[in-house]
Amino acid sequence: MPRRTATMLASTLMLIALLCAGVFIPVPYAEMSPGPTVNTLGDHDGEPVLQIAGKKTYATSGHLNMTTVRVTSADYRMNLVEAVYGWLAHDNKVVPHETLYPDGKTEEQSTQENAEEFSQSQESAKVAALKQLDVPVKSWVIVSTVVKGSPAQGKLHAGDVIKAVDGTAVKEPNDVAKLVTKHKPGQDVRFTIVPAKEQAAAEKEKRTPTRTQDISMTTTTSDDTGEKRAIVGISAGTDHTFPFTIDIKLADVGGPSAGLMFALGIYDKLTPGSLTGGRFVAGTGTIDDAGKVGPIGGIEMKTVGARAKGAQYFLTPADNCAAAAKDTPDGLTLIKVGTIKDALGALKDIRSGDTADLQTCGK
Incomplete structure (x- = not known):
């Protein structure tokens, strides 16, 4: 066999071997890609995304689209060829597996966490929108979760209203941890609560709950890094x-990043006229009860997905602006927002057609 032919054959066999190895060698990466985008003002799967009863609503137009990101599952093992393809593809992003699933989190755990965050984001979106409209909303601090095997297990339950800790009134969730950590591990702490069942009954009967309980328990030591502190094993x-009534009907979506767009959709339906002026606006961002907009993950995927559906403007959390501006899809204007007020101001400019002063992610 001529030397040149032998060399070419050897090179071909080597290439085939490398390709085969690439297909079978797993790498510790996961992939993100643009997911569905849904108009919060419209319908999804045959029913309105936002359903409001007991209050006058108004016709809307245009789009206020929430955006999503698709990710590979926790148990998916990407191979080298897929990773290289993902790195080269413009619309996908390959990231370390632990970025999406830290601490060995399972698919089930991740789904549950995302569902809880999505539910909380809906509540905060409602509160933020109604506060902008000066509609009063009653709020209280509750036990969100109880850690199995903790001092609180069997004594406190999810949904219990926390009125006070050691006799000091609780007004915000952060107050609970501050009051508990005033103790040293091993010391007793006293919670004054309204049991979840009593709270639910009072709400149903539209009355103020009157029955409270004092629950004492012994604190234990936190197991996280850093300075050890007293805990009881709950999140508030x-x-x-x-x-x-405000219902948000959107299945198969998780995480907190739709909060801003839900809040804007609710606001639009409860006010005369159109927030968008018929324009196609998309966006993302967490939101808290006070209307502050927070950053999210996968911003590059969301802008691509929004533009592909026809979005002209994209409401971008201020802390995501730098990353989003690195590769902005053609024809999409990125608008920097830090609060729901910022977003409402930007929408006013958009519907008036006076966009010269918009705070974009390039300014």
């Missing part, structure tokens, strides 16, 4: 009573 959150 906020619950609300709304003066009318």
Whole structure:
């Protein structure tokens, strides 16, 4: 066999071997890609995304689209060829597996966490929108979760209203941890609560709950890094009573990043006229009860997905602006927002056609 032919054959066989190895060698990466985008003002799977009862609503137009990101599952093992393809593809992003699933989190755990965050984001979106409209909302601090095997297990339950800790009134979820950590591990702490069942009954009967309980327990030591502190093994959150019904119907979506767009959709439906002026606006961002907009993951995927559906403007959390501006899809204007007020101001400019002063992610 001529030397040149032998060399070419050897090179071909080597290439085939490398390709085969690439297909079978797993790498510790996961992939993100643009996911579905849904108009919060419209329908999804045959029913309105936002359903409001007991309060007058108004016709809307245009789009206020929430955006999503598709990710590979926790148990998916990407091979080298897929990773290289993902790195080269413009619309996909390959990231370390632990970025999406830290601490060995399973698919089930991730799904549950995302569902809880999505539910909380809906509540905060409702509160933020109604506060902008000066509609009063009753709020209180509750036990969100109880850690199995912790001092609180069997004594406190999810949904219990926390009125006080050691006699000091609780107004915000963060107050609970501050008051508990005033103790040293091993010391007793006293919670004054309204049991979840009593709270639910009072809400149903539209009365103020009157029955409280004092629950004492012994604190234990935190197992996280850093300075050791006293804990009881709960997370605190906020619950609300709304003066009318607001339902958000959107299945198979998780995480907190749709909060801003839900809040804007609710605001639009409860006010005359159109927030968008008929324009196609998409966006993303977490939102808290006060209307502050927070950053999210996968911003590059969301802008691509939004533009592919026809979005002209994209409401971008201020902390995501730098990353989003690195590769902005043609024809899409990125608008920097830090609060729901910023977003409402930007929408006013958009519907008026006076966009010269918009705070974009390039300024």
